[in-house]
Amino acid sequence: MWGQDAAVSTLQQAASDPTALSHAWLITGPPGSGRSTLAYAFAAALIAEHPDDENTMRQVLAGTHPDLTALRTDKVIITIKEARALVERSYFAPSAGRYRVIVVEDADRMVERTSNVLLKALEEPPEQTVWVLCAPSEADLLPTIRSRSRALRLREPDVADVARLISLRTGVDEAVAEQSARHAQRHIGMAQRLATDDGARRRRDETLRAVLGVRGVGTAVEVAGHIIQAATEDAKALTAERDAAERTALLRTVGVAEGQAVPPAVRSQISALEDDQRKRATRSLRDGIDRVFTDLQSLYRDVVMLQFGRGDELINTELRAELTALADAWPVERTLLALDAISDTRESLERNVSPLLATESLLVTISSGRTP
Structure with missing residues (x-):
């Protein structure tokens, strides 16, 4: 963990001193701050019998230890079925280590009814079970979840x-x-x-x-199309190899040779796998588009910085000339409108709005300086 000394110290103390250990933890921090990395390191320290029990720690970090239950989701949301499976596992006693640890990555991807499934387990867990939830911020989870967990916020690294x-x-x-x-x-x-x-x-x-370079509706539509196409191709490139490997592994497991026809008895398993892969592809595309919007926010954030005379802290220094020209041409209110429009568009995408239409609308708003 880089630059998270306070958080590491807190969890080290909790892992070594039962009186400092809470039954549920909520690790929050911005994307890339190391939430999941810290969660699994904490799990390894909790499950290991002593600080030198390296074999157990390696098993936990590899995700193969029987006392670790982890939920990583590549889909849009965590389902109720997945949450119920976690709760069921949480009541098992540790089989080899000191504690049973349940790690939930991206806990913010639970809708309210799914979060409610976890409430009782978080409120009254077995003595040797520890929950570790990870999310970007505390506000991303229900107040009832937050109140049953000890919060630990990570700082952004330099x-x-x-x-x-x-x-x-x-x-x-x-x-x-x-x-x-x-x-x-x-x-x-x-x-x-x-x-x-x-x-x-x-x-x-x-x-x-x-x-x-967007100057009107025509170029806004054209650029929006390029953005969505690039994000789609990027998402396919990231998932295609994994999808193929998963399909090959499944067929090998059920004894179907490469190139051989899939027997009817196996088709349901193939269909279930393909359904999961489609959901993962949807999530990957959304994440890719959201990353573009994050980059756009950095662009207009730089413009605001220049408008307030803070040109020494730009993210996109390579575009200083273009950004300076924009800062001189626009009033600060128009730049703030662009930033608000980007935030609103990101929220719209979480509500299943068409990515292309949302991006077109965003670029028209930015180029015109007026809300639709």
Whole structure:
């Protein structure tokens, strides 16, 4: 964990001192701050018999220890069925370690009725069960969930810290690492992808320049189409290889050779897998589009900074000339309108609004300076 010394210290004390251990934890922090990494490290420390029990810790971190139950979702939401399965597992006594630990990544993806399934388990868990929920902020969960958990908020790492980590991990040039950390707004995973993928860096730059060039409805529609197409292709590239590997593994498990016809008895399993993959693809596309909007927010955030004379803290320094021209041409109220429109569009996408129509509307609003 980089730059999270206070949080690490708190969890180290809780893992070593039962009097400091809460039965439920809520780890919050911005994307890329290391919520999940810290959650699994905490789980490893709780389950291990002692600080030198490295074998157990490795099992937990690999996700293979029987006393760890983890829910990672690539879908749009966490289902009630998945939540009920977690609750059921939470009442099992530890089989090998000191505690049974339930880790829920992206706990903010639970709708209200799903969250309610967890309430009783969080309120009255078995003595040796610990829940660890991860979410961007406390506000993303129901008050009833928050009140039953001990909150631990992570801070955003510095750009320099992220750049140093990315450089050490990947061996990329320090300048590329710094630019990637800055463009990713300190999101470690995204920074690593930008640093190691020339295409991702190029697409980001092209998208921002295209948005800056929107001058009316015609170009807004054209640029919106390019944005959605690029996000769709990116999502397919990220999921296609995994989808194929999962299908191959399933067929191998049920004894179907490559190229052989799928027996009727196995088709239901294939259909269930394909359904899960479609849901994951939908989530991946939404996340990709949301990432574009995050980049757009950084663009107009820079414009506001320039309008208030703070040009030393820009995210997109490579576009300083274009952003300065925009800051001089627009009143600050128009820039703030653009930022509000981006936030509203991100919320609309969570309500299943058409991504293309939402993006077209956003770009028209930004280019005209007027709400629809």
